[in-house]
Amino acid sequence: MxxxxxxxxxxxxxxxxxxxxxxxxxxxxxxxxxxxxxxxxxxxxxxxxxxxxxxxxxxxxxxxxxxxxxxxxxxxxxxxxxxxxxxxxxxxxxxxxxxxxxxxxxxxxxxxxxxxxxxxxxxxxxxxxxxxxxxxxxxxxxxxxxxxxxxxxxxxxxxxxxxxxxxxxDYAALRTAFEALPDALYTMQEEGEELAHSIATALADEDMTYVLSAGPNYGAGYGFTMCYLMEMQWKHGGSFHAGEFFHGAFEMVTEDQPVILFLGEDATRPMAERAKTFLDTYTRKAHYVDSRIFSLPGVPEAVRGDITPIALDVFVTRLARHYESVRGHDLDQRRYMFRVEY
Structure with missing residues (x-):
């Protein structure tokens, strides 16, 4: 523990x-x-x-x-x-x-x-x-x-x-969105602190966590699994595409299997929502990071789908910090990276 x-x-x-x-x-x-x-x-x-x-x-x-x-x-x-x-x-x-x-x-x-x-x-x-x-x-x-x-x-x-x-x-709207990012992404991190803490606290001692994401958000899920859970926290994790999940990996889900699912606002959201429906039914340890909870002030509604992949990726950095805090395992600690020849 x-x-x-x-x-x-x-x-x-x-x-x-x-x-x-x-x-x-x-x-x-x-x-x-x-x-x-x-x-x-x-x-x-x-x-x-x-x-x-x-x-x-x-x-x-x-x-x-x-x-x-x-x-x-x-x-x-x-x-x-x-x-x-x-x-x-x-x-x-x-x-x-x-x-x-x-x-x-x-x-x-x-x-x-x-x-x-x-x-x-x-x-x-x-x-x-x-x-x-x-x-x-x-x-x-x-x-x-x-x-x-x-x-x-x-x-x-x-x-x-x-x-x-x-x-x-709509390149004008996109530029407006990008210019809003210093404040919008800072605010997003503040808004996500409670969620990040709740996930880290709930999953700190779990042996294996599956992470699901899709489309432009796949990098956030895969990066969290490999770079943060495995590299920086030495915890077992598996990253799966939310669509591919139903073609094998979902057979490993039980009521006690932890899963983190990232949901964005792009065209691939229906795949993530399908995964959420399944997880709501078959595990009591599902945790959802839905970009819709973030206000992203200054970002026009019409182009949020272009911005939310960046927001989810930034949220991951705060989630990792909460794991570090809850588990007492410094994110800079390494066994091999930068320490041995490989």
Missing amino acids: TTATLPLKPITEDFKEAVAFALSQNDVTRAFVKEVVDAGLRNVFLIGCGGSLTASYPVHFLLETRAAFPVFQMNSDEFNLRRPALLGEGSLVVVSSHTGTTKETVAAARYARSAGAKVAAISRDADSPLAQAADLALTYRSEDTVVAPKGVLFGQLGHALLEFTGAQG
């Missing part, structure tokens, strides 16, 4: 500043994208590892849904080893790494440029090896506030790609 606890760490002090700094790079992002499109954009690759890969799920969903060009998403080392046939001139490769030193991702950036692709990097610092290997470096300068500005940088790039390739969209 959990006995030791740690003080709950507050919302990061530089949260609004880091998000605002990401927003300030919209003009340079748009100029770069316009240049790439004018030169003959053929396809887009979204490349990263771990949390930097999960951060690209919303923009991957966005582009696959609305873009007239193909978009691919894959782990950095798979990209390097697979050597996609469609990579070359006319490709835009977006690489992401928090430190900018992830060796597979730096190698991916260099490989992409050698193949004739344009490369945009998203990382903490402009002088990182990854940033230096790219044609465009987008940064957020923070060690503590990472998920929200990454979501903003990916989102701005994705919407610029859509706009400059002629996809229909």
